[in-house]
Amino acid sequence: QSVLTQPPSASGTPGQRVTISCSGSRSNIGSNGVNWYQQLPGPAPKLLIYGDNKRPSGVPDRFSGSKSGTSASLAISGLQSEDEADYYCAAWDDSLNGQVFGGGTKLTVL
C-alpha cells in the first residue's frame, strides 16, 4: 500500500486532455513539493514535473502539474501515442523522513 494514492489506470484518445490524480496527506503533499515521473516501457523513469508545477528543460509544455491542499494532479494535453507510459507522483514525507511514491498510473492511449 503506497503512501500516495494514484488511480491504477487512465486512458484517452489522441488529442484529448487527461489528468492523473495523486492524493496524500499534510505531512507529504501538504508540506512539500510534488514531483512527477514518466516511465516508458523499458527505459528508466524520467522527471516530468518538479516542485509541483515546474518542467525540466526538454519536457513539452503539454505536461503540467498542479496542487491543492493534500492532492496533486498531472495534466497531459494534446495526448499523443508516445505518452503511453506509467506515471508516478512522489513527495518528501516529514513524518517518515523520507521520499514516498504513489503506486503509479498506467496511461493507455486508445
Next chain:
Amino acid sequence: EVQLLESGGGLVQPGGSLRLSCAASGFTFSSYAMSWARQAPGKGLEWVSTIGGSGDTTYYADSVKGRFTISRDNAKHTLYLQMNNLRAEDTAVYYCGKGLELLHWGQGTLVAVSS
C-alpha cells in the same frame, strides 16, 4: 550532459551482501544530494536512500534501515550503496538519481536475491 552509470548488481543468496556503485558525470557532483530508488519486477517505484552533497546527512526507507548504507566519494564522483543481510524482497532494479528529486536517473542495475 548528465550521465549516471550504475554497476555492481547480480545474483546473491539471502543473507548475502552486495555493493552498488554509481559513476556520475556532467555536473558538479559534490553540489548535489544523490539518491537510490528501486523497482521490483512488475511493481512500482520505491525510494531507498538519499545522501547530502557533503555526505554528512543520510536518509533511509524503513524497509532498508539498518541493512543498507549509502555513501559517496566526491573526489571520484561516485555514489555507493552497501547492501547487507539481503532478503528476497530486495530483488529489484536499483537506480541512482541526481538530487532528492531524482532529476536524472541512471539505467539501473539488477539485484536478484535467491537461493
